[in-house]
Structure formats: structure tokens, C-alpha cells
Amino acid sequence: MTLRPTSPGRDLKVRYLYLGGAMLAGLVVLAVNLYRLQIIQGDEYLAKSQENFIKPIRVRADRGMIKDRRGEILADSRPSFDAFVTPAFCQRCVAEVLPRLATYLQWDEVQQARIEAQVKGTRGPARFQPISVRVDLTRDELDVLNAHPDELPGVDLVPVPHRNYRSGAQLAHVLGYMNEVTQDELDSLNSKGGGYALGDYAGRRGIERYFESRLRGQDGLRKEVVNARGESMRDDQGLIGGSDEVPPKPGKNVVLSIDSRLQAEAERVFPGVAGTVVALDVRTGFILAMMSRPSFDPNVLTGRVSAAQMTAMAKDPLQPMMFRSVAMHYSPGSTFKPITMLAALKSGQFNAHSFVNCTGGYRLGSRVWRCWADRGHGIRDSRQALQSSCDTFFYHVGDVLGLDPIAEMGKALGLGSPTGIGVVGEVPGIMPDVAYHDRATPGGYQKGMALNSAIGQGDDNVTPLQLTLAYAAIANGGTLYQPQLVRRIESVDGKVLEEFQPKVTRQIPIAAEHRALVVDALTAVVNEAGGTATRVRLKDILLAGKTGTAQVQRIGAVREKKEDMDYFERDHAWFAAFAPADDPEIAVVVLNEHAGHGGVESAPTAAAVVQKYFDLKKADASASVVPAVRPPPPVEGPPEKPTEKLPAPGDDAKRKLAAGQPPPDPGEVR
């Protein structure tokens, strides 16, 4: 080879070596890097590639049902579809997909903006989290969305069982409702191993909240092959390999002590716009019915409740979300008088023969405390005073005893402290004593306060449930139960997992003859002439009870007629009862807010509930295929129930009933 001047000189020759060497070095760098990625980190990247396409899909556990004591379903799940958007798979999401969804689902602008912000706001791995954009699609919405799958990338229609409350608003306060967990709640829920994800529902209030962990069950897991657009693919190549499923564990069923038939009856007969009915088994403390009006529909709150509906509910002066049986307290009025009477008898300063001459009021110092009977009751002994609800007698008791003995009896019967029902939120109520007034009232305790408290006014405040328990304790001879709503937890196939036994809060030492006198007087309230509730006498059930007309407003010299008063200033109508008086089974308290006279506005409701209870008992016994109501298990608390030893109360009234005497005139009720 010859070199000419223009031909490449030898000067270039050595540079080919450098150039070739540099290129080979470059290839070596690439090879080393490939070695690092494929050989050293190969397994790691293989795992990542599987994470890419293996989408773990939660298989939701069926939520347990809530049943009444006879197994009737109160809350279960029905099939429905929710719409979700997964930002990572939603191409041109904000520009195209969301506007389309907005049209199909008829979102308003606020809603659309909120979801847009949510989609835009997600970053990183959160983009793979589906965002719930609509729960419980209607049939039409489902059809429309199903018809346009190509227009809606990243939009999934997921079958999600939706909670169904069969009796609507009827038991809403007890059952509660469900709604979506918030981002803030997630951490605390999942720290207890809840396995919640955004878009999940959790129980709110009542049974749904209290038994959330047992109703919820445990979600399972299924694996699916997806492509980069999130579309599910057939696993032709066995990419998943191995077991791909963890089956879900269904939630447990909660069986209540509520009898839905009795609940429905209470709902049906209660005449007021606001108030509550509580019925419980005096032998166990299990609640049979607990109605609170006004109520709300948990199906609405669990589904898509609109902002307007929420506002309307929040602004309703009657506060439908308020569970009046436990979460509000009221002056018990005259329904407190049996407690004052027990305190009076216990003190030894009063007995069956104590009497007061009622002239229409009671003078203490310079002030006169008026009896509701303006012209006075005349001579009244203890039994008569309770039967006719003579205020003067009880003013006298207050004057003689002072406040503390009355408060002591009230507290012993559970007033002024929470009942421990647990399932629903409750207020403790107030049972004022001297120390309370010294602490809370300007000027401290004055004697007049004892007079007020003795007739259930003043600062006395009880929840309807507390009053029911106190009456139940009087009825059963002195056992104060902790109220319970749930009888047992069952597995999905009906196996009993946990059975709740009656729980005794305390035994109250009430002398048998004191109890007998009070029960006798309460029986006379309903069944003897001169009683305040004779209009609700039942034909073959011996009902004992006490009316109450609790003043909401301090009453001036002239008593106004109910119709002339503003609704929220009208008296509360109470009736507290138990039956049968000679062998009590059920205690019922009815509170009809701002309705006026207890004997007129509440007693008929209580009587109807009691009647229904015994009708049902009779019907169930004659049906008696399987005893639907389990016999109450042996109670450990008060095994020696003193019922047999007691003098049978109300014998007198029974005799009169048998003799076919016409019921006495109701007269003015109180």
C-alpha cells in the first residue's frame, strides 16, 4: 500500500486504536450495567414487573346481618354497584372522562369540581387507588355506564353490597347507619388491623358502630392480571402461578333483644311528633323496644345523601338524629314520686298511715308551693298521695327529709349516672343532692330545692331509659340491671358464638313492705277510682304505672292552657309503667315531648305496648313450634327473687275487676 500526500497519513492509524478502544469500553460499560440490572438485581425487577401486572383485588367480606330477637332480619345487604375512577388508568381523565361521567351521572358543578380536585390531587402510588365517585348506582345509571366502557377508561363498576335497613326509620337510632371512612380515620382503623381502604364503609352510631369489627368480617384477596391500562386480562400464560385466592371471612350476625313487632307497635301507637318509648324485660334488663321520634332513614344516610338533606336534618328543630331514649334528659315530673316515696318510707319518718291535708299548696317560709290540684286533695295518706299524685304530700316529704335521702334513693335506682348501655351514646342525667347545689347553684342549697326535687322538678333530670330501669328495679324487687340491646352474636350459619347474660348493676335494699306499698299505689293509679291513669286500665293485665307532667317552663300564678303556649314551652307528658303488677315482666316508659298531660298523651301508648307484649307472648306460646323467645337464662345476680314472698299488690283492684265494676271516671289526670 502506497501513501500519497492526500491519502490518510500514518498519523491517523494509531487513532483507530483509541477510537476502537473507546467504543469497546462503551460497550463494556453497557454490559456491566446490564449485568447489574439483569443478574444482580434481576429478581428484584422481576418482582416489580409482577407487581406491575398482578393486581390484587380485594374480595369483600359479606357484612353480618342484624336481626331482632326472633331472628327477623333488620339490616342486611343487597347487591348494588358503585362507580370508581382509578387516576392511573384514567386517560384524559379531567379533560374527557370526568365530564362524560358528570353527564351520565348528573353531577352538579360542585360535585364535579370536588372529584376533579381529588383526581388531580393524587400522586405516586396513590394514583392506583380507585376513587369512589358514586355509590349505589341506579339501574339506569348502571345501564348507561355499561353501554360506554370504551369512553370511560379507568372507570370501574364494582359490585358492592349495599346496606339495607328493612324497617327504614323505625329502629334507626338503635341500628345506626354506615358511611364512607375518611382519610383521617383510615390510619386509626387500620392500626387495629381493620383492613380498610378509601371508599369503604364503616358503621356509624348504634349497633353498626359498636359491633363494627364483628359485623365487618375479613376481606379476602384475589389476584388478576392487568395491563398498563388497568384492563383485566386472561391469564393465558400462568403468570400468577400458585394460589391466587384468600377467601373472605364473612361478618357475624348480631341478634338484638328488640322484638320488631313490639317496636312497630310502639311506633304505631305513639301519638306525638317527638318523644320516645322504652320497653324492657324487668327480669333481665334486655331492651324489647326503644323508639325515638322523630327519626331518620338510615338507608338515605348510608347511600348518597345530598348536602341539602343533611342541612335540613341538622336544622330541624326537633333534631331527628337525637336518640331521645338515652341522649337527652328531661325532668321526670311526677314519675319521680315513687322514688321519693321509697326514700320517705326508708327514712322511717313516713309509713302507710302518714297523711297530709292538701289544701292546694304547701307553705315553706314565706312561699307557697302549689299542688297541681288547685282546690286541694284533702286528706291523703301515702298510698292515696301516690295514686292521685298529690304534690302537697311530696312537698311535705321533701321538707321533712331534706334533699339528700331523696337523692340517695334516686342514685341507688341508677339516676344521675350512665346506665352502661354502651351501644349508643348516653347522657348521665342529674340527680341533684345538697353537694350538687352547693357546687352548681348560685347561693347554694336551699330547702325549697328539696321540695322541687321531691316532685321530680327542679334540677332532677333523667333519661327515659334510666327511668325505665328504675321502674324495672322497683318492679322486680330491687335489682338494677345494666340495659342490653344484644342477646347474642351468631356465625353466618347461625351458630351461637357469644351469648350475652343479664348484667346486674347493683342490688338495692328495698324493704318488701315499702315496695308493696308503692306497687299497690301504682296499680291503683291505673285501676282504682281517683287514679291519674284509670282510662288506660287493661282488661286482663294488671298494669301499674305513674303519670308525669313535667314542667318545662317555670309556671306563673295562672296555669295556661296547653294550646296557648309555645310548643317548646309546653309540658312533657310521661308515663312509666310495668306489668303485670303482681308478677312484673315488662317495664315501659313513654315520653311525649311537649304534649301536656301524661295520663292523656302517654299512658295510652304505654298501655298499648304492654297489651301488645302479652298478646305476642300468647301468640308465640300457642304457635310454639320452636320457642322463638328463648327462656331467659338463669340469672346469677338475684337468684332469690323476693317476688313470692311479697304481699300480692293490686289484689284489691283485681277483685274489683272481677266484680265487673265499671272503671272509675278518669277525672282530671296528672
Added chain:
Amino acid sequence: MEIGIQKRMLPHVPWALLFACLTVASIGIWNLASASRPPHSPVWTSQLVYLGVGLAAMTAVALVDYRFIQRAAVPIYLINIALLLALKVMGHRAKGAESWLVIGPFRMQPAEFMKLGMILMLAKFFHDDYRPNVTGYGFLRLIPPTLLAIVPIVIVLIEPELGTSLMMLFTAATMLVFARVRWWVVAVIGVGALVAALVIWNDWVREQSEPRATVVRHFMKKHQEDRISAWLDPTADLRGKNYHSIQSKIAVGSGGLSGKGWMKGTQTGLFFLPEQHTDFIFSVWAEEHGFTACLLLLVLYGAVFLTSLGVAFNARDRFGAFVAAGVAAMIFWQVFENIGMVTGLLPVTGITLPLMSYGGSSMVSVFLGIGLLVNISMRRHIF
């Protein structure tokens, strides 16, 4: 002008180079068949056509005596620049860049051909500028070739085709260094690289309060600066601008030693790799065939580089030597940058993998370069 082939040229056809190139191209089509499996359209059939067109172009270029090409270098250079400028007027936008020129049924990327035009121009310059008695290029003598390179590079850059302009920059730099520059010029380039690193550190890495004092970042288009950001911090945004980089690393890494099998790549099959048949074709190969097959491919590319340099080594004149070295550098830088970006070593720039990536312009321009090499090799004894 001399067209045709004489019998005495045949022994000097670089058969090894042709064999290596055709092997890579065949592997590429087989690989494309997997990358474009249903439901993608089967573009490997089009690639087969492009390969045919490329081979025809190669043959045509090989037949024309390269001394004619040498004389035509200036017009070729100018025509390419004109085509690039024409893009500005009638370009077709794709992926945020105007890089397609549509003439009737044909779509071409002038930038691909500009690379060759620049190589020819620089080779002609260095051929003409040869001074046997001067030991190396000083600063002043480097100005004209630098300008010749910079003009098309800048036009391509504002197109904007950051990747291609970078490739042209590296190719031109390689040719300049090959032409033998003084040591202090190398020093200046080194300082330049250092400055560039500092600029990147200042504009992207350093924590700054708003308004940010940046040097070049605010001149860049969004997709360009994003790519640099993503390269610097690959975990910042899983499905955003960085998605390519992470998914392609996952694809390559998950291939392991022996790969998942042809048509069985999950990253490929389930669409986790965007542009898997063009810029990211290597990840398909790596995922489905593993480390051993990647090494085989690197060996084949190594063979292409070395045989190309062999052509340069044996070239008859400086023009041929520079063209051959330039073509070798062009292919090398593209392979290096492309595989580097697919494996997460380098930032993602829109660069095709020569002979593997789907695309007519890329295929034809590579084979035009190979044609030049064949041409130079064949004619090393005829004058």
C-alpha cells in the same frame, strides 16, 4: 462520475460488516414481531419493507464512486439544512416535536439524514484542510469545522430534537478529536463538560427558593427539562415523565439471565412500555431474551464498530477515512445512548437503536451510512 462495480472491487466488500448489520437487522425484525404483537398493528412487516429500501439505498450509494459523493458533499449538506428549515414551515408534529416532513405518501425525518450530511461535510473539510506538517488542530483552525457542525446541530435542537442534536454533537466531536486536536483544546472541552455539569447541578439539583436562578433551564421546552429532571431523580413521579425510565428498567431487569421468552414479555405484552417498538425496543429484547442475548447483541454491535473502523483504517484517502470514522461514531453514539437510556444510565432522549428500532428514516439512514462504508472499502485500491 463512475457508477457500477468492477470485479476487482468484490474482494474488498466488507462482508463481515454486512453480515453483522444484516444479523442485527434480522434480530430486530424478529424482536419487532414480538413488540408489535396483537393488539398492536404488526409493524414488523413494514420494517421488512424498510429493510429492503435500506438495502437498496445502501447498494445505490455503494455503486456511486465516493469521490463523486465527496464533490457533492457541500450540496448534500445544504439540501439537508434546507429540508430541516422546511420542517419549520410544513413539519408534522409528533410527541411535541416537529420532526416529520410529509411529501406525498412519504414521511421522512430530515434530522436522520442531516447526520450523514454533516459527516460528509466534515470529512470533506478535514480532507481539504490536511496540513501534513502541522501536528494538530489549534483553536483557530477548529472554528470552521465547528461552525459546520454547530449550524445543523442548532437547527435540529430548536426543532426540537434534543436527542438527535446531542448525537450529532457527539459524532462531530468524535470526528474533531479524530482529526487530532491540541491537548489544550481537549482541556477546554473538559472544562466545558465540567461547566455543563455545574449548570445541571444549579438548574435541577440544587434546592432553590423561587424565583429560581437558572442558567439554561428556562430556555428549554417542558418535555426536555422534564426528561433531565426525571433522569436525575427517577423515583420522583412513578407514572409521570419518569414512567418510561422506570418501566424500561423493570423490563430489562426482569429479563434476568435467560429472559421470559419470545412473545412472553409481560412489560411488553401488557403495554407497560410506551414506544416499545421504537426508542425502547432494546427493553423488549432484554426482557424476553435476557442477559446472554443482550451480550450477543452488544458483540454484534461491537463487530459493526470494529469493521467500520477497519474500513476507515484501510481507506484510500482522508475523506474516506473521516467518513468511515464518522459513520462508526454515529452508530456507536446512538447505540450507547439508546441502551444507556433504556437501562437507566443516561437520560431519556428520543434516540432510536440503529437497526433494531422500528422506523424507515432510521433504517434507511443507517444503511446509507453502511453503503458509504462499503463504497469506501470497495474502492480502496482503484485509484
